[in-house]
Amino acid sequence: MANTIEYKGYIGSIEYSSQDKCFFGKLEMIDDLVTFEAINANELEDNFHIAVNEYLQTCKELNREPQKVYKGIFNIRIDPELHKKIHKKALEVGLSLNSFVQQTLANRVLIK
Numbered sequence: 001m002a003n004t005i006e007y008k009g010y011i012g013s014i015e016y017s018s019q020d021k022c023f024f025g026k027l028e029m030i031d032d033l034v035t036f037e038a039i040n041a042n043e044l045e046d047n048f049h050i051a052v053n054e055y056l057q058t059c060k061e062l063n064r065e066p067q068k069v070y071k072g073i074f075n076i077r078i079d080p081e082l083h084k085k086i087h088k089k090a091l092e093v094g095l096s097l098n099s100f101v102q103q104t105l106a107n108r109v110l111i112k
Helices: 041-061 080-092 097-110
Strands: 004-007 010-013 015-017 022-028 035-038
Touching: 004 041, 010 041, 022 041, 035 041, 080 097
Parallel strands: none
Antiparallel strands: 004 010, 010 022, 015 022, 022 035
């Protein structure tokens, strides 16, 4: 995810629709569908917080546990030259650095 926002451990994606002139997103890494939208950054953050709070309240009212998210973010330190080479390769294959590293790690983990 290129643009995200976080609140109470939940991560929301952020996208922009030039056609509708609005920002929109959804809670990521859970199976339930929870969306939010806004016309500016302040409203987006407020509406994201409202969406999370309403999701938690709805789960409480339904007497069910809200789904938990795994943050999915970790920092590593690598040689700057390797960083440059990885980023260059990602650009060559048309991926963001994050997507390239994710795919590379996933391919490595799936190898038995």
